[in-house]
Amino acid sequence: MARFVRWYGANPLHLLVLVCSFALTGYALVRLLAVRPLAVAIWFLGAAILHDLILLPLYSLADLSTHTVLRHRTTGMPTAPWINYLRVPAFLSGVLLLVWFPLVFGLSAPYPGATRLSEDVYLGRWLAITGVLFGASALALALRLGRMRRADRVARAARGDKDR
DSSP: OHHHHHHHSSOHHHHHHHHHHHHHHHHHHHHHHHHOHHHHHHHHHHHHHIIIIIIHHHHHHHHHHHHHHHOOOOTTSOOOOTTHHHHHHHHHHHHHHHHHHHHHTTOOSSHHHHHOOOTTHHHHHHHHHHHHHHHHHHHHHHHHHHHHHHHHHHHHHHHTOOOO
């Protein structure tokens, strides 16, 4: 087992999940290409262009800007990988906006007739969900920093250092 982990670099369960995901993706691709091959090819090409030429530079610029603005920190605080506490809620909020943008921006004409719901509530709901995501992430970061500060205090006390 150790030889396999050294050779592969991860647990065998990782390999099993990876193979299963490729099998599921292949099955879906075969099924989709059998029905509408040109539409699938156009969709895939459009998604690749949209992601690689538009979205990747935008979120890379946002990430770099965040690092640049927030890189100055006080040295008395323990450091945690804080950027992921911004990336995760931003990603989830972005995915929700990408999926529901016609409703969030009021661009979906047939939707109210099909569900009898107004489009006016979706912008507020998306903003509320985004706020909850960032609030939960901030709470998780605060809890982690508190645990790190407590562990740092215990370690300093064990060494006999003065509490700063």
